[in-house]
Amino acid sequence: MSEDRSRILNMLAEGKITAEEAERLLDALEARDGASTTSGEPAIKGDPEPLIAALPKYLYVKVIAVNGDNVDVKIPIALVRSGLKLTSLIPSKAMDQINDSMSEHGMSVDFSNLKPEDIDELVGTLREMEINVDAKNGDNVRVYCA
Amino acid sequence: MNVPPIVLDLKVASSARRPVHLWLPLFVLWPLALALGLVALAVAIVVDAVLLLVGRRYHHYSLLLVRSFAAIGETRGMVVHFSNEKTAVDMTVQ
Numbered sequence: 539m540s541e542d543r544s545r546i547l548n549m550l551a552e553g554k555i556t557a558e559e560a561e562r563l564l565d566a567l568e569a570r571d572g573a574s575t576t577s578g579e580p581a582i583k584g585d586p587e588p589l590i591a592a593l594p595k596y597l598y599v600k601v602i603a604v605n606g607d608n609v610d611v612k613i614p615i616a617l618v619r620s621g622l623k624l625t626s627l628i629p630s631k632a633m634d635q636i637n638d639s640m641s642e643h644g645m646s647v648d649f650s651n652l653k654p655e656d657i658d659e660l661v662g663t664l665r666e667m668e669i670n671v672d673a674k675n676g677d678n679v680r681v682y683c684a
Numbered sequence: 685m686n687v688p689p690i691v692l693d694l695k696v697a698s699s700a701r702r703p704v705h706l707w708l709p710l711f712v713l714w715p716l717a718l719a720l721g722l723v724a725l726a727v728a729i730v731v732d733a734v735l736l737l738v739g740r741r742y743h744h745y746s747l748l749l750v751r752s753f754a755a756i757g758e759t760r761g762m763v764v765h766f767s768n769e770k771t772a773v774d775m776t777v778q
Binding site for chain 2 (some may be wrong): 611613621625631
């Protein structure tokens, strides 16, 4: 096993990165390994930490309404992950009440079906998500990760 | 898990009232939170053990407690800003 590969796996074991991030890094490593066999270049030079540091850390929600209401929220993605993991431990009766209450407000999301691997995938996908809404009345909504 | 939040900075400005600026040193509460958390965890472990022995399906209160603390620890870096014509609220968790 290469040094880079074992370093990524160690970081995964220590919880510094998620399974999704580790998979991406290993894919990048393999891609560069493939390229390096033809070019003779090393796979990853030095520490892969900068690669991890380049991953988005925050989820931003910005709302600018024409009536003057402005909302600007910055949420650590780690908090989103922790929150989602927490939902899997909420007792089923309480979860049913939460789901009912959310569906009453137009959000039909069943959190009881979320599995740990789904959470990692969801958060990984969230990092690549970008939503831009320009309403007819001039309201502007932006959701993105950076 | 990150370092738990150290400071909560809250600013509320309103055209009708005097502006409020709260700087809450959350690190002062850490020892108290730790003590309470440990007591709650001990109780939760006992409850979980009893629930397991009785044969109840749900017996994860201790894990729920630990994950709740972990989630609180991850709030560091959160920023909430809201403003309209009359009020502006800024909250930063550092």
